[in-house]
Amino acid sequence: MNYRGGTSPKRRRLRIPMPDGTTQLAEEYLPATSRATPVVLMRTPYGRRGAAARLAGKALAERGMRLVVQSVRGTSGSGGQFRPFRQERADGLATVDWLRAQPWCDGRVAMIGASYVGHTQWALAPYVRPRLAAMCPGAITSELNESFYPGGALALDNLFSWACTLPGREDPSPRGKLASVVAFLRSRRSMMRLPLAEADRAATGRAVPFWQEILGHADTPDDHWEPAEQRTAIRALDTPVSMVTGWHDPFLVGQLADFTALTAAGNQTRITVGPWAHRDTAMFRATLADQLSWLSTQLGEATNERARRPVRLHIQRANQWREFDQWPPAHGFPRRLHLHRGERLRWHPPADGGVLAEFTYDPADPTPTIGGPMLRGKTRQQNNRRIEARSDVLVCTSDPLRDDLDIVGTPSTELTLDTVPGNADVFVRLCDVDSWGVSRNVTDGILRCADQARASTVRVPLSPTAYRFRRGHRLRIQLAGGAFPRFARNHGTGERPQDAVRVAGIHYRVAAGSYLELPVLPS
Secondary structure (H helix, E strand, O other): OOOOOOOOOOEEEEEEEOOOOOEEEEEEEOOOOOOOEEEEEEEEOOOOOOHHHHHHHHHHHHOOOEEEEEEOOOOOOOOOOOOOOOOHHHHHHHHHHHHHOOOOEEEEEEEEEEOHHHHHHHHHOOOOOOOOOEEEEEOOOOEOHHHHOHHHOOOHHHHHHHHOOHHHHHOOOHHHHHHHHHHHHHHHHHOOOOOHHHHHHHHHOOOOHHHHHHHHOOOOOOOOOHHHEOOOHHHHOOOOEEEEEEEEOOOHHHHHHHHHHHHHOOOOEEEEEEEEEOOOHHHHHHHHHHHHHHHHHHOOOOOOOOOOOOEEEEEEOOOEEEEEOOOOOOOOEEEEEEEEOOOEEEOOOOOOOOEEEEEEEOOOOOOEOOOEOOOOOOOEOOEOHHHHOOOOEEEEEOOOOOOOEEEEEOOEEEEEEEEEOOOEEEEEEEEEEOOOOOEEEEEEEEEEEOOOOOOEEEEEEOOOEEEEEOOOOEEEEEEEOOOEOOOOOOOOOOOOOOOOOOOOOEEEEEEOOOEEEEEEOOO
16 A cells, blocks of 8 residues: 555554553554554554644555554543653553564564653653664653753743643543633633632632642652653663754753763764744654654664764754754853943953842732743744833843854853842843844743842853854843743742742842853854
8 A cells, every 4th residue: 555645544443451450542553564563652642643643654654664652541532540741651661561462563662752742752761671662752851850840940831831731631522622722721811820729720620630749849859750750760771762852942951961861871862953942833844754764764664864963953043954973062162241230241251340230020010921932822032122121121232243153052141149038030031132123032041049138149051052143133131030921930928839829029139240151163
């Protein structure tokens, strides 16, 4: 059978038994052969017949492989209760064992998929024996704590909006899906509710266990999310890994850390980072193409795959793809831009010290955010001029550049500041200001400081990036006390995020000597 003409491959329903007696439903996309073949597994809470499954099933069938798309526990008819990020290891191991026992499997099992479907790969890959033949986790990381609570702050919008869609995962009927849509639409308004522990009820009409778990561990690091933390375990991983992500994806920081950990351990791995956000169609297409290339190579089907270096990056605003042997590139070097009085950035430190600037953050009117690595709304690069005009945002800008400036790596800021009261958040954003004065976000970072009542130095790393600041453009730094609703508000009272029912302003004093450090790549 030839599938290239647009005909979908044949499918059949599978019922995969779990050790606890429940059954998980799956859809098998069949190749045009009766012999045993490699099996490519997708474990997903998003349904078995979506666009990703259909396209992957067709493409894999054309290459003589079969795809099995399994609905994870508690979703789309699979038995049990859906407990996000805490259930996938045991169920995944049982599924791989069952697949290998089928006569139509030749013993080789690989995995593909992005976002939560990528998480299901990390959850089991370090523990399955024999190892997976290959894996392709896209737009996800092996260690989710840093994505749930970046810099110690709560990633409010991404987590809460996703939590509000869970009723539709557990109840795939039209009624359940409609309830998810309504809850999602209500979620943005509900995030202003105090206390946050009641926001899920305001949006969905009931408590959402996943949201309550997220809040319950927002300020108490423990082992609750251990099932979703595999960074240590992957150092012993011997499965070949290919990853795709975007510069505006919320899991970018962790995914590059995964690549670094795997490379240091001698694993065969590669990564592609493009100019994408998490839900971009372009990233979906690039991920699928990468997965097909990797599987064809690792499963012995390809004979003419182009050799490439392990790191492939899109240099934003240069419209250029470049390849490197490591992350970050070995030949970059640091350069510092210093914050000066008069809202200026200079390549040299200020001659004198003292207070550079002051501002006050009001959690009742939180500093908003626009653009960046969010799951919904206006993502990627957006004009920040409206935010920069607020009195609760400190802005410092450089002179126009005389030449193009490429930065590839992880920028960071070192700030000397104090706050009243001492419990405060520090949000830092780097922007690109063009010749018309449009200020577009490039990268940013946040840090929750437990006690900054006295002047001290804090280091705030920004997200990794690869970006060209064009000649004539200016660099701009924003400093603020928050970025709502991307991050939960610091209530200014020292109360736990889930319990706070009142708010208080936070006053910031930033000292001269603070600076931005850039990872500059020679032209």
